[in-house]
Amino acid sequence: xxxxxxxxxxxxxxxxxxxxxxxxxxxxxxxxxxxxxxxxxxxxxxxxxxxxxxxxxxxxxxxxxxxxxxxxxxxxxxxxxxxxxxxxxxxxxxxxxxxxxxxxxxxxxxxxxxxxxxxxxxxxxxxxxxxxxxxxxxxxxxxxxxxxxxxxxxxxxxxxxxxxxxxxxxxxxxxxxxxxxxxxxxxxxxxxxxxxxxxxxxxxxxxxxxxxxxxxxxxxxxxxxxxxxxxxxxxxxxxxxxxxxxxxxxxxxxxxxxxxxxxxxxxxxxxxxxxxxxxxxxxxxxxxxxxxxxxxxxxx
Amino acid sequence: xxxxxxxxxxxxxxxxxxxxxxxxxxxxxxxxxxxxxxxxxxxxxxxxxxxxxxxxxxxxxxxxxxxxxxxxxxxxxxxxxxxxxxxxxxxxxxxxxxxxxxxxxxxxxxxxxxxxxxxxxxxxxxxxxxxxxxxxxxxxxxxxxxxxxxxxxxxxxxxxxxxxxxxxxxxxxxxxxxxxxxxxxxxxxxxxxxxxxxxxxxxxxxxxxxxxxxxxxxxxxxxxxxxxxxxxx
Numbered sequence: 001x002x003x004x005x006x007x008x009x010x011x012x013x014x015x016x017x018x019x020x021x022x023x024x025x026x027x028x029x030x031x032x033x034x035x036x037x038x039x040x041x042x043x044x045x046x047x048x049x050x051x052x053x054x055x056x057x058x059x060x061x062x063x064x065x066x067x068x069x070x071x072x073x074x075x076x077x078x079x080x081x082x083x084x085x086x087x088x089x090x091x092x093x094x095x096x097x098x099x100x101x102x103x104x105x106x107x108x109x110x111x112x113x114x115x116x117x118x119x120x121x122x123x124x125x126x127x128x129x130x131x132x133x134x135x136x137x138x139x140x141x142x143x144x145x146x147x148x149x150x151x152x153x154x155x156x157x158x159x160x161x162x163x164x165x166x167x168x169x170x171x172x173x174x175x176x177x178x179x180x181x182x183x184x185x186x187x188x189x190x191x192x193x194x195x196x197x198x199x200x201x202x203x204x205x206x207x208x209x210x211x212x213x214x215x216x217x218x219x220x221x222x223x224x225x226x227x228x229x230x231x232x233x234x235x236x237x238x239x240x241x242x243x244x245x246x247x248x249x250x251x252x253x254x255x256x257x258x259x260x261x262x263x264x265x266x267x268x269x270x271x272x273x274x275x276x277x278x279x280x281x282x283x284x285x286x287x288x289x290x291x292x293x294x295x296x297x298x299x300x
Numbered sequence: 301x302x303x304x305x306x307x308x309x310x311x312x313x314x315x316x317x318x319x320x321x322x323x324x325x326x327x328x329x330x331x332x333x334x335x336x337x338x339x340x341x342x343x344x345x346x347x348x349x350x351x352x353x354x355x356x357x358x359x360x361x362x363x364x365x366x367x368x369x370x371x372x373x374x375x376x377x378x379x380x381x382x383x384x385x386x387x388x389x390x391x392x393x394x395x396x397x398x399x400x401x402x403x404x405x406x407x408x409x410x411x412x413x414x415x416x417x418x419x420x421x422x423x424x425x426x427x428x429x430x431x432x433x434x435x436x437x438x439x440x441x442x443x444x445x446x447x448x449x450x451x452x453x454x455x456x457x458x459x460x461x462x463x464x465x466x467x468x469x470x471x472x473x474x475x476x477x478x479x480x481x482x483x484x485x486x487x488x489x490x491x492x493x494x495x496x497x498x499x500x501x502x503x504x505x506x507x508x509x510x511x512x513x514x515x516x517x518x519x520x521x522x523x524x525x526x527x528x529x530x531x532x533x
Contacts, residue, residue, distance in 0.1 A: 048494065051352060052454045054328050055492055059406075063459035069404035072392040072458040108394025108403035111479055120365060122477030151409050151433070151455065164533060171523035179516035183509075184409050184433035186455035226530060234523035238515050239508060243454040244433060245494070246508050276456045 007092060010288060014092050017282060017290040018100035018143075020300040025145045025280030026074055026109050028064040030294035032214035033277045036252055040188055046247025053242055056275055071186075071276045073149030074110040077101050077128040080146070080211070084138030088286055093141055094130060101126040110147075131204075139286040146211055147278035152189075155181040155272025156206075158199040166266040170195075171234070177270045178235055183244030188252045190215065190273035193231060197262040202269035209255040210271045211279055213294065216253040224256045231256070242275070252277065327354070328492055337487075338383035339427045344449050347495045349502040353451070354491035355430065358469065358484065359385040363408055365480035366473060367416050370423050378472030379484045381424040387490075388413070388431030390479030392458065402465045402485070404458030407432035410450070411439075417450070418442035434496055434505035444501035451493040452504070464490040 029037070037060070041053035063070040079097050083090050104110040105126055114123040155177045161169040174193060182189050192212075194205025218225040232254040240250035252275065261267070282300075284290045291299045329352055335343060337357035347353065360379055362370075369375050391405035410417070410431030417429060417439050427448060432455040435443070443450055453461070467486040474481045496504040 048350065048352075051328065051492060051494075055454050055457055055460065058328060059457045059460045062463060063404075066459060066463070068459045068462055069392050070458055071456040072390065072404035072406055072461070073408070074392065106394070108392055108401060111390065111392040111404070112477060113479065115477065120480075122479075149456075167527035167531060168524045171520050171527060175516050175520040175523060178519075179512055183505075183512070184411060184455075186432075223531075227527075230523060230526045230530060234519045234526065238519055239511050243452070244505070244508075246511075274456060 007089070010089055011092055011096070013288045014089060014096035014284070015099050015103070017284060017288070017300050018096040019103055020290075021143065021145055021280050021282040021292065022077070022100050022104040023067070023109050024292050024295045025147055025278050026069045026104070027067050028295060029060050029070065029277065030213075030215075030279055031296060032216075032294070033252075033279070034060065036215050037188070037275065040249045040252065044242065044248030046241075046245075048245050049242050049248030052245060053248065056242070060276070069109060069111070070278060071149060071274075072111055073151070074113065074278075075148045075150070075153070076113055077110065078146045078207070079128055079130045080144040080208075081130060081141065082133045082135050083141045084135050086139035086286065087141045087284075089288070093143070093284065094132065097130055097143065098126060098128055101128045141284045143282045143284075144211060145280045145282075146207075148273055148276075149186070151185045152272050152274040155185050155189075155270060156203070158203045158267060158269035160199055160265050160267045163264065163266055166268060170268045173268055174231055174270055175234070177272060178238055178240070181272060182240050182250065185272050186274035186276065187240055187244060187250040188242055188275045189250060190252045190277055191231070191235065191254045192271040192273065193227070193254070193256045194269045194271075195256070195258040195261065196267050197259070197265060199267050199269065201259065202267035203271070205257040205259060206269040206271040209257040210273050212253075212255040213279070213281075215277065219256060221258065224258050227256045228254050327489055332492065334489060335428070337385040337428065339385065341427065341447065344427060344447075345499045347449060347498055349495050349498045349504045351495045352492050353495070354489040355385055355493060356488050356490070357385075358486055359387055359490070360485070361387050361389045361391065361483040362420070363388050363390055363480060364412060365476045366482050367413050367420055369473065371416050371419050377424045378482050379470070381426045383425065383427045385428040385430055386420075386424070386426045388429065389461070391462070391483060393478050400468045400471065402462045402468065402483070405461035405465065406456055406458040407453040409433045410435050414439040418446060421446045421448045430493060434503070437503055437506050440497040440503040440506070441501045443497055444499055447499060449495065449499060450497035452496045453491065453493050461490060464488055
């Protein structure tokens with residue numbers, strides 16, 4: 001073991017793999033997202049919609065080969081960590097995520113997007129959101145990173161309905177997010193819907209739905225899968241189109257995540273995602289071998 | 301502050317050095333028109349809603365905070381924007397010694413500034429605005445009455461946009477952060493761009509939005525009735 005503080009090799013190794021997660025997520029689309037986009041592109045009708053789809057695919061390819069961010073709006077990085085109970089480097093891993101974001105900003109792989117809520121002044125430090133779950137009986141860790149711009153965030157909304165009224169309420173909530181926000185949220189869009197007992201639980205579930213992998217797959221839960229189908233059928237015909245220009249498909253995927261609700265409260269939430277569906281996942285073992293399963297399974 | 305798009309041989313972790321990409325490689329419509337900035341007013345008037353073009357020459361970025369500084373605080377624009385194209389954008393950048401590299405630059409949503417576009421044109425004498433997502437019917441008419449054009453770049457084309465930057469001429473108002481600062485850039489074939497408001501005041505978004513509102517009401521009814529049937533009370 002090299003001289004220095006305990007864990008110094010582990011610290012730099014975790015920073016290295018966390019930076020690789022950020023770099024891969026910002027500069028290349030996951031394999032399933034590329035395939036889905038190419039599928040929609042083949043269904044574009046108007047010359048303008050065809051041009052948009054060609055541009056999106058060319059941009060994604062150029063970003064990957066030149067290792068530059070697909071979109072300059074890299075959002076507020078959101079990490080969803082699932083850490084094994086026996087994974088020995090829990091707090092080092094979490095610290096490395098914030099450090100990697102800061103380093104990526106210096107390298108031009110992320111845009112600094114943290115500003116003071118009161119004045120809009122830029123803040124000097126990076127402040128990613130990190131959600132953590134502990135997984136029983138595991139000694140490895142998985143970290144999902146999601147990057148999306150401010151435009152997509154405008155689609156986020158949550159409401160709490162009385163049990164007799166959630167059907168109409170959910171329909172209005174989802175369709176209004178699509179009609180009012182999706183044209184400006186860089187479609188083709190991903191629509192994530194969450195149902196739970198309270199507004200914030202539904203909102204988190206809607207983001208988890210948005211991050212479903214592979215994109216376009218149905219829920220394991222037959223009720224949620226049925227709900228996905230109803231929502232998708234109602235939404236896909238809306239004349240939104242790529243970039244909001246109409247003339248072609250606008251919906252990349254619909255996914256629903258649910259939890260039991262309260263007898264008197266059904267909370268529903270929507271999260272929208274843009275076409276540049278920058279979702280990455282890093283898997284780290286206890287001896288700090290690491291891979292990026294959404295990006296061809298490449299080891300880092 | 302001076303800037304440059306030229307690379308150097310510094311340690312290059314996380315961002316491999318790039319070979320220059322010619323416009324032929326990234327131009328999706330090589331036959332489309334190229335508009336120069338500063339722009340020829342006669343040429344701008346010849347553009348119609350839906351036309352696809354590329355932009356070459358000297359352009360500046362401006363978004364929320366720069367608009368506010370110029371229009372609400374009354375400060376003069378940091379560069380001469382007369383006749384030029386202004387891109388609604390906040391690029392991702394990388395500092396390389398004394399110079400800057402734009403690593404990603406696509407458009408931002410123009411509608412956030414709908415109330416201010418016409419005043420921005422009056423204050424800066426810019427000729428052409430480029431952003432994404434369209435502008436409101438009122439904002440579009442106000443722009444047209446001043447002889448200005450508004451064009452859209454599909455959202456998220458950050459890598460394509462950055463590859464069109466030949467040189468960072470300068471940047472001002474960096475105290476607002478790199479996102480909100482005003483960047484003066486020399487670009488070659490930035491695009492593809494689509495005319496969204498032309499000099500007659502026609503607006504690409506206007507007709508589609510009315511159609512979308514109606515379709516939304518229908519979709520909402522359809523979804524509610526299917527949910528009622530499938531997920532019985």
